[in-house]
Amino acid sequence: MTDTVTGITILADSNIASLDEFFTATMLGQATEQTVSIIKVAGRDINAQLLAELQPTILLIRSVTSVNEALLADNESVEFVGSATIGTDHVDQDYLAARNITFANAAGCSKHSVAQYVLTAILTLRPQYWQPSTTLLMTSSMPPLTLGIIGLGNIGSTLAQYATALGWQVLGYDPLLHPSDTNNASFEQVLSQSDVVSLHVPLTDKKSTHKKAAAGQSFQSSNGSDYPTRHLINAEALAMMSPHTMLINSARGPVVNASDLEADIERNERQVVLDVFEHEPEISEGLLAKLAIATPHIAGYTVEGKLRGTQIIYDALCEKLAVAPAQSMQKLLPLNMFLWSELKAHPDRLIKFYDIMQDDASLRSQAVDGQVNGADFDQLRRDYHLRREWQF
Numbered sequence: 001m002t003d004t005v006t007g008i009t010i011l012a013d014s015n016i017a018s019l020d021e022f023f024t025a026t027m028l029g030q031a032t033e034q035t036v037s038i039i040k041v042a043g044r045d046i047n048a049q050l051l052a053e054l055q056p057t058i059l060l061i062r063s064v065t066s067v068n069e070a071l072l073a074d075n076e077s078v079e080f081v082g083s084a085t086i087g088t089d090h091v092d093q094d095y096l097a098a099r100n101i102t103f104a105n106a107a108g109c110s111k112h113s114v115a116q117y118v119l120t121a122i123l124t125l126r127p128q129y130w131q132p133s134t135t136l137l138m139t140s141s142m143p144p145l146t147l148g149i150i151g152l153g154n155i156g157s158t159l160a161q162y163a164t165a166l167g168w169q170v171l172g173y174d175p176l177l178h179p180s181d182t183n184n185a186s187f188e189q190v191l192s193q194s195d196v197v198s199l200h201v202p203l204t205d206k207k208s209t210h211k212k213a214a215a216g217q218s219f220q221s222s223n224g225s226d227y228p229t230r231h232l233i234n235a236e237a238l239a240m241m242s243p244h245t246m247l248i249n250s251a252r253g254p255v256v257n258a259s260d261l262e263a264d265i266e267r268n269e270r271q272v273v274l275d276v277f278e279h280e281p282e283i284s285e286g287l288l289a290k291l292a293i294a295t296p297h298i299a300g301y302t303v304e305g306k307l308r309g310t311q312i313i314y315d316a317l318c319e320k321l322a323v324a325p326a327q328s329m330q331k332l333l334p335l336n337m338f339l340w341s342e343l344k345a346h347p348d349r350l351i352k353f354y355d356i357m358q359d360d361a362s363l364r365s366q367a368v369d370g371q372v373n374g375a376d377f378d379q380l381r382r383d384y385h386l387r388r389e390w391q392f
């Protein structure tokens with residue numbers, strides 16, 4: 001890093017967990033005369049003007065800050081960008097690479113939290129599907145739930161493990177991975193044969209756009225894919241699903257076409273669970289009332305999920321600074337009594353493990369004339385009670 005004499009200035013989204021515990025001079029292995037200043041602002045307020053004023057060396061963000069040419073074209077101070085999130089659709093990674101700015105995200109940080117959110121949603125709406133595999137063969141006459149999972153990366157594959165533990169059938173679709181026990185179906189089969197379809201894909205667009213980096217060279221937008229996911233679930237896809245099939249989106253809002261979804265719910269009375277929204281942080285008028293469960297993009301918001309996000313970008317920054325990490329989230333975590341084995345044995349305790357309807361009620365309480373505005377949506381996320389991740 002070039003800032004070894006003057007110290008390090010970090011500009012950070014104030015919604016990143018435990019910033020003060022991780023990003024100090026001591027924890028970043030700096031000599032005692034060195035300063036590390038950390039400036040915390042709301043993620044949506046991080047803009048080119050603020051960067052020009054503060055000249056940070058390090059930028060720490062979450063999903064609400066777009067990092068791209070528009071933000072960085074006039075900036076020469078930033079050398080490291082860390083996003084304490086799994087998703088990276090808000091970051092133009094190829095632009096950062098072209099500018100020689102190191103980038104790290106927090107892959108997998110909240111995979112259990114999101115999988116547990118999805119399980120909770122399903123079991124809250126359809127409690128009849130509690131069928132731990134040990135009792136399945138002996139007692140149940142009802143066929144097990146068929147869970148369709150679109151995207152079998154960290155979250156999708158973790159969800160598949162929980163589903164299998166409950167004796168459910170998994171139909172999975174991921175065209176970018178080899179076929180496997182769970183990557184075992186086509187897109188059409190997942191949609192047409194599942195009782196519940198859960199989306200776990202990144203937000204991507206068609207591969208195409210060639211852009212110009214600041215230095216003049218041409219590069220491709222990092223969000224381009226041969227299997228784009230924007231509006232993957234549209235009227236055509238919804239028409240393949242039986243009205244009985246529940247749809248859950250905890251990936252990114254624009255993976256589902258919101259107006260097609262509204263029309264589909266009206267037509268089919270489909271049970272739909274949304275944690276993310278096409279026009280987030282706004283929720284379009286009329287949509288909220290049609291949803292079975294709606295939450296303000298908090299599927300990954302557990303104490304563990306958020307702290308792991310911070311740990312992963314902290315470790316990456318330590319690597320960039322060539323120092324050994326000195327802080328560990330294990331030292332910061334309060335005792336956790338939420339055991340998956342207990343929940344599996346006592347399904348009636350689900351509400352104690354995660355009361356998803358309380359999150360739903362908090363979001364609906366913000367609605368005025370059927371609409372939630374962006375500031376209220378963001379505030380719910382900022383003030384979220386942070387639940388606990390179930391342990392093994």
Ligand SMILES: NC(=O)C1=CN([C@@H]2O[C@H](COP(=O)(O)OP(=O)(O)OC[C@H]3O[C@@H](n4cnc5c(N)ncnc54)[C@H](O)[C@@H]3O)[C@@H](O)[C@H]2O)C=CC1
Nearest residue numbers: 086087151153154155174176200201202227250251299300
């Ligand atoms: N609601 C929330 O709080 C959270 C949402 N997320 C979202 O969940 C997404 C998935 O997370 P991870 O599983 O950890 O990511 P991951 O990168 O481990 O897995 C994504 C999988 O989707 C697959 N995929 C890509 N395009 C596809 C397509 N067209 N059809 C089917 N599969 C496709 C990829 O091959 C990959 O295996 C993130 O990108 C993020 O946007 C992540 C964390 C929290």
Ligand SMILES: O=C(O)C(=O)[C@H](O)COP(=O)(O)O
Nearest residue numbers: 015062063064085086087300
């Ligand atoms: O990790 C991701 O990807 C997510 O969607 C985050 O958990 C969402 O949280 P924010 O980054 O928007 O706070």
